[in-house]
Amino acid sequence: MKAAPxxxxxxxxxxxxxxxxxxxAAPPEVPGHPSQVVYRGTEGPGAGKQLVLIAGDHEYRSEExxxxxxxxxxxxxxxxxxxxxxxxxxxxxxxxxSNIGGLEALRTxxxxxxxxxxxxxxxxxxxxxxxxxxxxGPVIGLRTATHAFRIASGPFAKYSWDYQGADYPFGFGxxxxxxxxxxxxxxxxxxxxxxxxxxxxxxxxxxRGVREIHAQSGGYEAHxxxxxxxxxxxxxxxxxxxxxxxDTTKPxxxxxxxxxxQGVAGQRGRVFTSTHGASExxxxxxxxxxxxxxxxxxxxxxxxxxxxxxxxxxxxxxPVTFSFDGYRRGVRPSDLAGWDxxxxxxxxxxxxxxxxxxxxxx
Numbered sequence: 001m002k003a004a005p006x007x008x009x010x011x012x013x014x015x016x017x018x019x020x021x022x023x024x025a026a027p028p029e030v031p032g033h034p035s036q037v038v039y040r041g042t043e044g045p046g047a048g049k050q051l052v053l054i055a056g057d058h059e060y061r062s063e064e065x066x067x068x069x070x071x072x073x074x075x076x077x078x079x080x081x082x083x084x085x086x087x088x089x090x091x092x093x094x095x096x097x098s099n100i101g102g103l104e105a106l107r108t109x110x111x112x113x114x115x116x117x118x119x120x121x122x123x124x125x126x127x128x129x130x131x132x133x134x135x136x137g138p139v140i141g142l143r144t145a146t147h148a149f150r151i152a153s154g155p156f157a158k159y160s161w162d163y164q165g166a167d168y169p170f171g172f173g174x175x176x177x178x179x180x181x182x183x184x185x186x187x188x189x190x191x192x193x194x195x196x197x198x199x200x201x202x203x204x205x206x207x208r209g210v211r212e213i214h215a216q217s218g219g220y221e222a223h224x225x226x227x228x229x230x231x232x233x234x235x236x237x238x239x240x241x242x243x244x245x246x247d248t249t250k251p252x253x254x255x256x257x258x259x260x261x262q263g264v265a266g267q268r269g270r271v272f273t274s275t276h277g278a279s280e281x282x283x284x285x286x287x288x289x290x291x292x293x294x295x296x297x298x299x300x301x302x303x304x305x306x307x308x309x310x311x312x313x314x315x316x317x318x319p320v321t322f323s324f325d326g327y328r329r330g331v332r333p334s335d336l337a338g339w340d341x342x343x344x345x346x347x348x349x350x351x352x353x354x355x356x357x358x359x360x361x362x
Contacts, residue, residue, distance in 0.1 A: 034087075034091055034101075034332070034333060034334065035084045035085050035086070035087055035100050035101050035102050035333060036082055036083065036084050036085075036102045036105070036333060037067060037082075037083050037085075037333040037334065037336050037337050038080065038081070038082045038083075039067075039070050039071050039073075039074035039075070039080070039081045039082075039083070039339075040074060040080050041073070041074040041075060041076075041077060041078035041079050041080060041081075043078050044076065044078025045077055045078060045296075045301060045304040046073065046074075046077040046078040046079030046296075046301075047078035047079075049079055049080070049110040049111070049299065050079070050080045050082065050105070050108055050109050050110050050111075051070065051073060051079050051080065051081045051082065051109065051110065051111045051112075051113060051295070052082050052084065052103075052105050052106055052109040052111070052112050052113070053066040053067075053070050053081060053082070053083045053084065053112075053113040053114075054066075054083075054084045054100075054103075054112070054113070054114050054115070054116055055067075055083065055084065055085050055086070055095070055115055055116070056084075056085070056086040056095065056096060056097075056098075056100065056115070056116035056117070057095060057096060057115055057116055057117035057143065057144045058095055058096035058118075058324055059095075059117070059144070059322055059323060059324045059326075059361075060115070060143050060144060060217060060277065060278040060279065060322045061095070061278060061279035061280075061320060061322045061326075061327065062095065062115035062116070062142070062143075062277070062279070063085055063093050063095050063327060063331075063344075064279040064317075064319045064320070064343055064344055065115060065142075065277065065278070065279040065281075065282050065319070066083050066113065066115055067083045067336050067343050068279075068282055068313060068314075068317045068343050069081075069113070069282065069288075069291060069292075070082075070083045071313075071314035071315060071339065071343075072288070072292060072311060072312070072313065072314055073292065073295060074314075075314040075339060076292075076309070076311065076312075076314070077292070077296075077309075079295075082109075083333070083336075084100060084102060084103065084105075085100070085333050086098060086099055086100050086116075086119075087099045087100065087333075091332055092329070092330055092331060092332055093327070093331045093332065093333065094327075095327045096117060098119055098120050098122070100121055100122070100125055101122075101125060103121075103125045103128040103129065104128060105128075106128045106129065106131065106137075107128070107131070109132065109137065110137070110138075110299060111137070111138050111139075111140065111295065111299055112129075112132055112137055112139050112140070113139075113140040113142070113295070114139065114140070114145040114148055115141075115142040115143060115144065115145055115277055116144065116145060116148045116149075117144035117145075117147060117148065117362075118144075118147060118149070118150040118161070119148060119149050119150070120149070120150060120151050120152075123154070123155075123156070126151075126156050130156065130159075133172075133176060133261075133263065133269075134263050134264040134265075135264075135265070135267060136262060136263025136265075136266075136267030136268055136269040137263075137269050138269045138270040138298040138299060138300075139176055139177070139261075139269060139270075139271050139272075139298070140271075140272045140273075140291075140294060140295065140298055141173075141176070141177040141271070141272070141273045141274075142273075142274055142277030142291075143217065143274070143275060143276060143277035143278060144181075144362075145177060145273070145277075146161070146173040146177055146179050146180055146181050146220070146222070146273070146275065147161035147173055147180060147181035147362055148161070149161060149171060149172055150162075158171060159171045160172075161173050161180045161181050162180070162181075174225055175261065176261045176271060177259075177271060177273045178224040178225050178227075178228040178259045178271065178273055179222045179223065179224050179225065179228075179273070179275075181220075181362045182220070182221040182222065182223070183220070183221040183362075184218060184219070184220060184221070184362075185218070185219035185220055185221045185234070185236060185250060185253060186218035186219035186234075186236040186237075186247070186250070187218050188217065188218040188322075189218075189240070189321075190218070190238075190239075190240075191218050191219070191236050191237055191238060191239070191240075191247060192214060192215060192216050192217075192218070192237050192239065192240045192241070192242075192244065193214070193215045193217070193218065193219045193234045193235065193236060193237060193255065193276065194212075194213070194214055194215075194234070194235040194237055194242065194246070195213035195214070195215055195232045195233075195234055195235075195255055195256060195276065195286075195287070195290075196213075196232055196233050196234070196252065197210075197213075197231060197232045197256075198230060198231065198232060198233065201229075201230075201231045201232065204231055205293060205296075205297050205302045205305045206231060206256075206258075206272070206290060206294050206297050206305075207231070207290070207293070208293060208305045208306065208307050209289055209293075209306070209307030209308060209309065210286050210289050210290050210293070211286060212286050213232070213284060213286035213287050213290060214241075214242040214284050214286065214287070215234075215255075215276040215278070215281045215284065215287060216240065216278055216280040216281055216283075216284075216322075217276050217277070217278035217280070217281055217322070218236075219234045219236050219250075219253065219255060219275065219276075220253075220255070220275040221253060222253055222254050222255065222275050223253070223254070224254050224257045224273070225259075227259055227260075228254075228257045228258070228259040228273075229257055229258045229259065230254040230257045231256045231257055231258060232254075232255055232256035233252035233253060233254060233255060234252060234253055234254075234255035234275070234276070235252050236250045236252075254275075255275050255276055256272075256273070256274045256275075256290070257272075257273055258270065258271060258272050258273070258297070259271045259273075270297065270298045270299075270300065271298070272294040272297065272298050274290075274291075274294075279319035279320070279322055280319050280321070280322060282317070282319070283317075283319065285311070288311050289309070289311045292309060292311045293305050314339050315338075315339050315340045315341060315342065315343065316340075316341075316342035316343065317342075317343050318342055318343070318344060318345070318346045319344075320344070320350055324361070326350050327350060328344045328345070328349070328350050329348060329349050329350065330348060331344060331345075331348060
């Protein structure tokens with residue numbers, strides 16, 4: 001039995017000038033918020049495939065992680081990676097706001113990567129996500145995506161993390177990703193995690209070329225639903241380095257798993273979920289390679305995954321220490337366009353929360 005969870009209009013599409021040569025139509029360029037930056041790969045196994053990445057959490061700096069990941073996938077593997085951000089009313093990135101536009105790109109997307117938290121997007125934008133799920137498109141969910149939506153009422157309420165209806169219990173988190181929010185298992189900024197592949201999963205394509213994985217974000221409690229394939233467990237460490245001693249009072253719990261979910265017409269989409277995925281986690285080479293491999297796996301491109309794929313960063317990556325309200329101010333999506341602009345510039349000001357993300361807030 002699962003424990004109950006705790007309780008401007010602009011016409012602009014931002015992108016890189018080099019367009020990938022591919023036969024698939026590009027996402028429609030439509031009026032909407034300037035929420036999007038596009039990284040267009042030119043060659044590689046991902047050429048012709050479109051990825052949509054949505055950043056919109058309050059704490060773990062997905063507005064840094066996802067453009068960095070999108071650049072790697074585009075430049076190194078040839079994908080077109082369209083990264084969307086939540087904005088304030090002036091068009092600057094505001095993590096966790098629900099102000100977003102342009103999700104029409106999902107109409108032709110091959111993969112959706114989500115790192116959002118407690119979102120209540122405008123109905124027209126939420127509809128694009130629902131349409132994508134209805135067709136059974138593959139999904140990658142990172143960190144707070146287990147509690148991606150908090151929608152009190154209306155046609156999309158069932159996607160909420162704590163939805164109690166028998167038709168879609170615990171919403172998008174459980175029904176698509178395989179788990180909703182339960183609790184913290186490790187303490188942020190005091191306890192990091194060692195991600196330990198299960199012995200029987202060491203040969204899984206997602207772990208090809210992966211030696212060790214260390215995550216800065218504290219662990220979550222998670223018990224994936226039946227039918228999920230747990231790939232790795234999280235060992236809570238008393239410290240922030242990979243060689244810190246393990247917390248022997250906390251059993252290892254699932255932190256990486258795969259599953260499939262079913263669209264309305266019976267199509268089944270591959271799903272990869274990790275309860276880790278802070279911006280600082282991406283600094284770890286093993287974690288970064290795991291996410292790149294997971295992208296290829298979710299697309300059914302298992303044969304493309306090799307231990308020597310180039311997963312190095314494209315351009316400068318300077319993640320700030322994650323915390324609530326600790327994001328870099330005054331950044332527009334257009335500031336992140338191109339291969340060489342910093343993500344994010346260390347010169348941008350921040351305003352850190354005094355709690356520094358240490359509390360039990362989901």
